[in-house]
Amino acid sequence: MTRKEHADGLPDRLVGVGVELVNAEGVQALSLREIARRAGVSHGAPRRYFPTHLELLSAIARRGFAELAARVAEADPEGATARERIGVLARVYLDYADTRRGMYELMFRHDLLESGRLGLRETSLPLFAHLTGLVARVRPAADPALVAGALWANLHGLAQLWHWGSLRLATGGDDPGPLLSAALDAHLGPVEPAP
Amino acid sequence: MTRKEHADGLPDRLVGVGVELVNAEGVQALSLREIARRAGVSHGAPRRYFPTHLELLSAIARRGFAELAARVAEADPEGATARERIGVLARVYLDYADTRRGMYELMFRHDLLESGRLGLRETSLPLFAHLTGLVARVRPAADPALVAGALWANLHGLAQLWHWGSLRLATGGDDPGPLLSAALDAHLGPVEPAP
DNA sequence: AAGAGCGAGTAGACAGTGTCTACCCACCGT
């Protein structure tokens, strides 16, 4: 395999392989050498673009944040009330954590990511800003950043605990919906019926 | 060093070393070989009591759950209202996550623990049951398991996101107190003033 | 009291990991 047959995009290919791998087999499958193997290059090749394992994983996680943001943006019913839009956002969030389990796990494994360095936080921050904006319209009397922070923590906790099965006993069945509704109602008040 | 000079309690000593190690240096320092080294035995020794790395880490995490439960029990103001007791519980929980960062991280790294197997879940479940009981008295009209589940998720999310610094921008300062109060108020209603 | 058996710990091998280093060679511009 000569140099040019690689279609010249090794960084992208490495990240792509990583995304597929983490979705298929989970975080622990994301070894540097395995990714290189599946990309058809030697284990030293990634080093040129991602000097450390951390940076490669971070690049993979960034794809995850981008995908999540895209899902949120696509599902957002812009015409609806802010309260409803938050509900949709939350459901998309939980659904993402559920359908992309490995990727979601990676995205919040801060020990595996260069989360201190900028670039990763920048990817997740717009989502939080968006949520804060919506919250400000639902509860104008409260500090929107505070409420958004508490709600975002609730979402994250729900996703995580549900992921691990720690909350099955809190709901009868296999649906986290009631838990999510309870959390949304708690932080934002119940949805007001149409006038 | 003859056999008996070990004071005969290698399992306990291994777990103890692990607890100190995770508190001092974090989860990634908890390698089997390092624990054995610090306990003064060969790297194969732990295998007799903990056939796999997972089981040793699980035993260490169990100590964490026990310590957390003890802290909660000790701080519990049994005379106070259920609402106040939940507040204390929540604060102890967040404080534990903050002061025992490494241990807290380990306790919820389900990929490192045999969380499927019984024994570990049994250690964290009483805490949840306790919370559910208190919730039932604060919001008798609601499904206590549901509210407790949502609240517990909120606590966990707050601890985790705060741990990573992802929430500093939601509060002005370095105190997660306002976030916690907001979450408690949301799920349980504000504390009623003394009559 | 002697000897067998066993529990507990040792030591080495193995495959796998991330990082580092020396090398190599196809391509580029001059």
Add this chain to the structure above:
DNA sequence: ACGGTGGGTAGACACTGTCTACTCGCTCTT
């Protein structure tokens, strides 16, 4: 035509978790 260099290879190193063969001190039996 030819020297440099960017992009990739290949091997070494220290480390990990697991497995296996082994040794040795104690205990229990006869």
